[in-house]
Amino acid sequence: MRKNEELKVVFSGGGTGGHYYPALSVIKYLDKCYNKLDVIYFTTKGRIEEKKLPTDFPKAKLIPLNTKGLERPLYNVRNINRAFEVLRDKRKVEKIIKEFKPVFGFLTGGYVTVPVGLALKKQNIPFYLHEQNSILGISNKVLSRWAKKVFVSYEETKLNDKFILTGNPVRTPENEIPRTYLHGFGIKDLNKRCILVFGGSLGSNEIDELMYRVYKKEKINNYIHITKNQEKFKQFPNVFTFKYIENLYELMAVSDGVISRAGATTLAEIQFYDLSAILIPWKGAAENHQLKNALSLQKKGKVVVFDEENVEIDRLINFLNRIQPKNEEFSYTPKINRATESIVNNIL
Ligand SMILES: CC(=O)N[C@H]1[C@@H](OP(=O)(O)OP(=O)(O)OC[C@H]2O[C@@H](n3ccc(=O)[nH]c3=O)[C@H](O)[C@@H]2O)O[C@H](CO)[C@@H](O)[C@@H]1O
Missing domain, CATH: 3.40.50.2000 (Glycogen Phosphorylase B;)
Structure with a gap:
């Protein structure tokens, strides 16, 4: 543990509780390890992480992004605009992290993580992914090429040595x-x-x-x-x-x-x-x-x-x-x- 040090981390992941709660578990754990934990959390507008984080971890700075999931089938014309949204969000994230200077990024899936991962890569800041499901989600699939490590919950999800089986973090009571x-x-x-x-x-x-x-x-x-x-x-x-x-x-x-x-x-x-x-x-x-x-x-x-x-x-x-x-x-x-x-x- 590095109790006396400060740590700055960028988090993203959400849209659903399934993506959000593992990130929250890691935030809470790191908060116990460090004297001062500075968190910027890039959120999906109007979704669970945006609603819950202010009470779950009031110290985090929330920054909402506009990126939305792609329409299916993929050749839908609306996807052109969606792709531009990713690029706009990526530029926004880059500006913010240039100033914030995080030590690393931790992303837990959901489309909001794509511009964040791309921005971290561009700024040469290492980032880590966590996959909760047995099959890699689409955002994690895209970002796994550049991630430093990919933490997975099932043995069968591992694709190469970068993939590490950790299981899926769960929230736990601190008292009896x-x-x-x-x-x-x-x-x-x-x-x-x-x-x-x-x-x-x-x-x-x-x-x-x-x-x-x-x-x-x-x-x-x-x-x-x-x-x-x-x-x-x-x-x-x-x-x-x-x-x-x-x-x-x-x-x-x-x-x-x-x-x-x-x-x-x-x-x-x-x-x-x-x-x-x-x-x-x-x-x-x-x-x-x-x-x-x-x-x-x-x-x-x-x-x-x-x-x-x-x-x-x-x-x-x-x-x-x-x-x-x-x-x-x-x-x-x-x-x-x-x-x-x-x-x-x-x-x-
Ligand atoms: C519709 C959808 O996109 N589902 C996906 C989403 O699920 P979804 O968000 O439903 O995810 P999970 O079942 O993985 O997690 C739900 C979480 O919400 C919590 N909870 C639920 C109800 C409640 O009243 N209070 C509360 O705290 C549960 O304790 C749990 O921690 O993410 C999961 C993890 O990537 C995927 O496996 C699911 O396929």
Whole structure:
């Protein structure tokens, strides 16, 4: 650790929680290692990192960029303008980093990272990438040529020696969390199973529809369900709904199971908190990466993967009812997040 030194770093990555939260974990870890950490975070306008960073890490300076994802199919005329946006943003980033003089850049994917990576390359500032999924995302694919190292979460993502398997950083509680934490979410009987239901950081109507059918049949377990359709579930006394839960990882630490999409950061959390899980991969993910993520976890047990077009409700309920619930005495003891540690050690 270099407690007495100062460090300046440029971060970018986002659009979704899956890209943002790994960057946040690294920021928080570095902040503990250094006396003074100066962060500039290049954000996607109006997206999660822009909304959450001011409270998650108030010291960071946020700079929004205009770059948008390419339209599919790629020959769409709008992509000409999108390409110019990347160039304009690249020039903007270059100006800022010339003055800021960061020691390195850390980019976690999402189209916003492309102009940032190109600008860092132009200024000869080393940068590192992190890929959460088993398949390299398009921005990481483009930038990996010039990155100093590419940190990956799955062995099969490695393409050459520059690729290092670190795993996917997850947010972790710093203090012990008792099972009674669930009381704050409306749950009274702590000896009953507590299942977290959500559709990634953006929500999922398909998961809402499916769970509506489950709740009609299954009345024993308690559910904390994150949804934009809270009204729909009012009739179920064992279902506690929320629009978004900031510190979802704290709930993961004291719950029993998860029903969710198969975004990479959610999966890393399921593993870290050793939860049972029912995964329903989102079919729209590039190159079907959610299915690949999910299947690799299924191999490790405690996890079952369903095809969203073909979920047998009885089989799902059967799996749920085999999950061993924690009891009311349970308390989560903080553990070291090896992925974040490994990334930082490979940079410093
Ligand atoms: C639609 C989309 O583009 N999905 C991608 C996106 O997913 P998405 O952003 O949904 O990502 P993940 O499932 O990987 O991560 C979601 C994160 O949001 C957190 N959370 C969620 C709900 C909530 O109320 N509170 C909260 O804190 C979870 O704890 C988790 O840390 O990035 C992932 C990682 O690159 C990809 O694998 C996904 O395919």
